[in-house]
Amino acid sequence: MNKILYGGDYNPEQWPPETWREDMRLLGMAGIDILTINVFSWAALQPSENEYNFSVLDAIIETISAAGMKICLATGTATHPAWMARKYPEVLRVNSDGSKRKFGGRQNSCPNSPRYRSYSALLARKLAERYGKLDNLIAWHISNEYSGYCYCETCEKAFRTWLMRKYQTIEALNEAWNTHFWGHTYYDWDDIVIPGHLSEEWGGNRSTCQIQSIDFRRFNSDSLLDCYLAEAKVLKELTPHIPVTTNMMGTFWDLDYQKWGKKLDFISWDNYPSPGTPYTRIAMNHALMRGCGDGKPFFLMEQTPSVTNWQPYNSLKRPGVMRLWSYQALAHGSDTVMFFQMRRSRGCCEKFHGAVIDHYGNENTRVFRETAALGAELKKLGDSFSGSRLESPAAVLFDWDNWWASSLSAGPTVNMNYPEEVFRFYDALARHNISVDVIGIDTPLDTYKILCAPILYMIKPGFADKLKAFVERGGIVVTTYFSGMANEHDAVTLEGYPGELRSLCGLWVEETDALPTDQLNRLVCSTGLLADSPLAGTWKTDLLCDIIHTEGAQTIAHYGDDFYAGTPALCRNHYGKGQVWYFGSRPEMPFLDRFIAVICGECGIEPVFPPQHGIEATRRIKGEKEYIFVLNHDKTETTVVIPFDCRDLLTDKQFAPGDCCSLPVTGVLILEKG
Ligand code: GLA
Ligand code: ZN
Numbered sequence: 001m002n003k004i005l006y007g008g009d010y011n012p013e014q015w016p017p018e019t020w021r022e023d024m025r026l027l028g029m030a031g032i033d034i035l036t037i038n039v040f041s042w043a044a045l046q047p048s049e050n051e052y053n054f055s056v057l058d059a060i061i062e063t064i065s066a067a068g069m070k071i072c073l074a075t076g077t078a079t080h081p082a083w084m085a086r087k088y089p090e091v092l093r094v095n096s097d098g099s100k101r102k103f104g105g106r107q108n109s110c111p112n113s114p115r116y117r118s119y120s121a122l123l124a125r126k127l128a129e130r131y132g133k134l135d136n137l138i139a140w141h142i143s144n145e146y147s148g149y150c151y152c153e154t155c156e157k158a159f160r161t162w163l164m165r166k167y168q169t170i171e172a173l174n175e176a177w178n179t180h181f182w183g184h185t186y187y188d189w190d191d192i193v194i195p196g197h198l199s200e201e202w203g204g205n206r207s208t209c210q211i212q213s214i215d216f217r218r219f220n221s222d223s224l225l226d227c228y229l230a231e232a233k234v235l236k237e238l239t240p241h242i243p244v245t246t247n248m249m250g251t252f253w254d255l256d257y258q259k260w261g262k263k264l265d266f267i268s269w270d271n272y273p274s275p276g277t278p279y280t281r282i283a284m285n286h287a288l289m290r291g292c293g294d295g296k297p298f299f300l301m302e303q304t305p306s307v308t309n310w311q312p313y314n315s316l317k318r319p320g321v322m323r324l325w326s327y328q329a330l331a332h333g334s335d336t337v338m339f340f341q342m343r344r345s346r347g348c349c350e351k352f353h354g355a356v357i358d359h360y361g362n363e364n365t366r367v368f369r370e371t372a373a374l375g376a377e378l379k380k381l382g383d384s385f386s387g388s389r390l391e392s393p394a395a396v397l398f399d400w401d402n403w404w405a406s407s408l409s410a411g412p413t414v415n416m417n418y419p420e421e422v423f424r425f426y427d428a429l430a431r432h433n434i435s436v437d438v439i440g441i442d443t444p445l446d447t448y449k450i451l452c453a454p455i456l457y458m459i460k461p462g463f464a465d466k467l468k469a470f471v472e473r474g475g476i477v478v479t480t481y482f483s484g485m486a487n488e489h490d491a492v493t494l495e496g497y498p499g500e501l502r503s504l505c506g507l508w509v510e511e512t513d514a515l516p517t518d519q520l521n522r523l524v525c526s527t528g529l530l531a532d533s534p535l536a537g538t539w540k541t542d543l544l545c546d547i548i549h550t551e552g553a554q555t556i557a558h559y560g561d562d563f564y565a566g567t568p569a570l571c572r573n574h575y576g577k578g579q580v581w582y583f584g585s586r587p588e589m590p591f592l593d594r595f596i597a598v599i600c601g602e603c604g605i606e607p608v609f610p611p612q613h614g615i616e617a618t619r620r621i622k623g624e625k626e627y628i629f630v631l632n633h634d635k636t637e638t639t640v641v642i643p644f645d646c647r648d649l650l651t652d653k654q655f656a657p658g659d660c661c662s663l664p665v666t667g668v669l670i671l672e673k674g
Contacts, residue, residue: 001241004330004378004386005070005138007034008302008339008356012060013044015343020060021359023103023343024067026357029357030368031375039074039144040106042123043081053132060130069115072301073324075127075231077120078144079106084119091116094152095564096196098162107143108151111223112158117230124231128238140244141301141590142231146224147254155223161199162190168527172390175412177211178488184209204648205218210408211490217404220464221256229263247301248292251419252284256400258440261292270300270340271329272308275437279616279633281323284426287333288398288438293552295389295437302340306354314352319366320666323374324631327668331618331629335386337378339371357635377650384649384672385508388622392435393605397453399441406457406482412544415513418455418483424589425452428596433607433617441466450476451602454583456483458490471504476603479505481512481544497546498582505551505582506573513545513562519546523569523587535598539591541569546584553582610643630669637664646671 013019037060038045046052059330064071065079085092085103091113093101101108109116124142167173170186172496179185184193193199195212207213232244243265246259250269261267263354269289273282275488290298305322317325326337351359356371363372403418422438437448441463445451451470454590456479464484465601471477484498484505493499497509508644515521523539538560547564553573559565571582581599609617614634628646632638639662642655649670655661661669 001335002388004381005034005299005336005338006172006375006378007032007069007336007342008036009039009341010035010037010064010343011040011064011341011345012037012343013041013056014345017059017063019343020063023089024063024356025341026363027069028067030356030365032069032356032373033624034070034072034138034336036072036074036338036640037061037064038076038127039141039573040079041074041076042079045076045126046081046119048083054126054127063133065136066182067133068360070135070136072139072141073127073131073137074141075120075143075235077109077123077142077231080109080116080119082243084115087597088115090152090154092343093148093150094155095106096151096198096201097148097196098151100152105422107146107148107506110152111155111220111227112150112152114513117227120227121234124649125234125331128235132239132242138234139299140235140239140242140267140326140356142235142244142246145247145249146228147249147252149254149267151194151219154201156194158223159194159216159219159292160192162222163215164189166215176491177209178491179441184324188219190608204381205408207408207411210405210410213408214404214490217254218256218401218410221254221259223254225260225263225408228238228260232263240441245299245301247290250288250396251398253403257289257292258398258400258442262293264293266296266298267293268301270302271300271325271529272302272304273325274311275313278427279328279631280427280430281423283477283616284334284431284438286329286334286424286645286657287426287436290333290390291398291438291440295333297333297335297387297389299336299338301336301338302325303329303338303369304354305339305356309350309353317354318666319370322367322370324633324666324668326374327629327670328616328631331616331620331631332386333390337372337374347560361480379513381649385620385622385625385627387671388620388625390435390437390618391447391621392437393447393449394429394600395437395439395443395445395448395451396429397441397451397456398422398438399458400448401460401488402455402458405486406455409457411514412482412512415517415543418454421454421480421586423525424586424592425454425596428589428592429600430616431593431611432600433611433615434596434600434605435610435619445470445475448475449605450479454478454480454483456498457485457487458488459484459500460488464504467501468504468575471578474577476579476581476599477504478581478583478599481509481546481585502551504573504575505580506551506575507568507571508549508551509546509562509584510549511547511562513547515542515545519561521569521585523557523591524560524568525557532622533598534593534594540588541585545569548582548584552579556581583673610641612638612640614638615640626673628669628671629674630663630671632663632665632667635665637662640662640669642671644673646672
């Protein structure tokens with residue numbers, strides 16, 4: 001691409017053709033050059049079982065192409081047509097309580113329904129045959145935000161087949177699932193049901209057989225991925241030159257996006273932070289999504305230009321915030337800025353969702369002006385940094401199995417929030433302007449100096465050895481309480497916690513105390529090794545307290561309170577050329593901030609730009625060129641000191657080391673080094 005693509009979802013089926021022409025005028029004015037179309041058009045394209053009608057889509061494509069825009073063509077399969085639900089009710093999902101769903105909503109198709117799969121693949125085929133040769137077609141967008149579960153009989157049968165493939169014999173499944181517990185022994189595959197609310201689960205993610213619930217989530221993610229693959233296969237066969245994607249959603253519970261990412265030609269994702277979300281939390285989602293695609297540039301497929309409609313309070317994005325968050329996406333590796341959506345609907349649930357073109361429908365709105373201003377800037381930036389990647393010395397680990405397993409666990413605490421636990425480490429690193437990747441357990445570790453892997457509850461085959469090899473070579477691993485507890489079948493270690501990590505961490509955890517909300521312990525770092533370091537002092541700690549016996553590790557801090565006062569709370573183990581840090585409890589953020597600064601300093605990790613409150617910095621690297629993005633997320637104007645020779649791509653201003661630059665609220669610099 002010769003520039004950052006700028007555009008987003010466009011649903012002109014809701015409007016008469018005169019409106020499309022006006023849309024093209026307005027979108028052209030705003031610098032829009034890519035439209036995602038056909039996202040919800042199955043009903044229009046296949047009005048009955050044996051009838052296909054592409055006339056409206058033909059006309060839409062003609063209009064868009066005549067306006068010189070590129071097309072991201074959706075297959076439209078996120079909502080099956082009403083006739084299909086009436087004629088073949090098996091395409092409808094069943095809820096966890098066993099109730100059969102009716103037509104309505106979206107993502108309401110049973111993922112294992114052969115009829116849904118074959119009809120969606122057939123629609124993809126027809127689209128590829130008809131539009132595959134368009135020279136402005138740049139990507140396929142399958143379905144839309146895959147999500148949800150189905151508890152129907154077809155899915156139940158498919159779950160059994162999935163389990164048979166995995167465990168081979170019912171005895172192996174009984175063993176892996178520990179089914180002697182509560183007399184759950186299965187005699188036959190047909191005894192096994194989906195662990196919904198009629199079976200093992202109740203409330204939000206509580207389960208009496210967690211491995212069954214984990215396996216169901218793995219299966220469900222695979223089932224939806226199979227729907228994606230059924231369509232992708234057809235598209236790849238007919239249009240091998242057009243890349244295929246679907247839009248993902250960051251830390252989204254239902255789907256193991258790291259597994260999905262391997263099957264997508266490129267990652268695309270939808271960024272809808274709630275008001276007040278810390279900028280580093282948005283950044284973590286970008287990094288997670290980038291990591292699902294091996295670090296390659298991704299598409300920011302959707303964001304709202306102004307408001308959403310589905311949050312409790314749909315605050316406006318303040319002036320400048322849409323621009324700031326757009327650059328943040330670029331700063332983290334996106335090669336597009338795209339919105340949902342181009343024109344506001346008149347009816348139904350998204351009528352109050354923000355759009356580039358408002359109900360009032362002209363260019364005289366704040367949102368339109370901001371969109372157009374950004375469009376002009378993106379034109380000026382050309383392809384300067386597009387296609388480039390980030391290079392990070394630090395990584396945090398995110399693993400869906402660990403999310404599912406630690407959240408479904410009954411005990412030790414209901415306050416376990418895996419993404420937030422990972423975020424604490426991401427946050428501390430990112431606020432130091434250290435480039436951080438968010439990686440899965442399959443990602444090679446060679447390029448990293450430090451890996452933060454909190455709540456490594458479930459240790460999957462080979463992962464402990466991989467960590468050991470990383471640390472032996474000199475890597476630093478930071479891990480926490482509730483790690484090394486179970487294998488991939490959620491069977492708890494009998495080797496003493498943290499199980500397979502015990503020798504690596506150089507300690508044994510005998511018991512774990514859970515602290516109710518607001519109850520604290522203290523992390524005391526006033527003696528010994530840390531006496532003179534910035535970590536010295538007494539710090540608040542909460543959530544869990546492991547009672548630790550060191551087995552080679554050094555005690556860096558001990559507990560201040562309770563019957564385990566004076567016992568190790570934070571330990572460091574030298575292992576090979578590297579070291580492992582083990583937090584037995586969750587320290588307050590000021591401690592973690594300092595801790596990150598100390599260990600990054602020790603292993604020579606440099607920030608990409610001097611850290612400063614509210615100022616985010618990242619670096620994209622393209623050949624010899626380095627682009628440093630500096631973003632002001634703070635509530636006030638501030639001044640940054642530029643540490644290197646560079647030119648700001650947005651203003652063409654040159655800077656030399658030591659130059660001061662004032663950054664307004666939501667201000668952005670894109671500094672080309674050299
Ligand atoms: C999602 C969907 C869009 C739209 C937006 C609204 O991201 O993909 O179709 O519903 O949410 O925020
Ligand atoms: Zn189903």
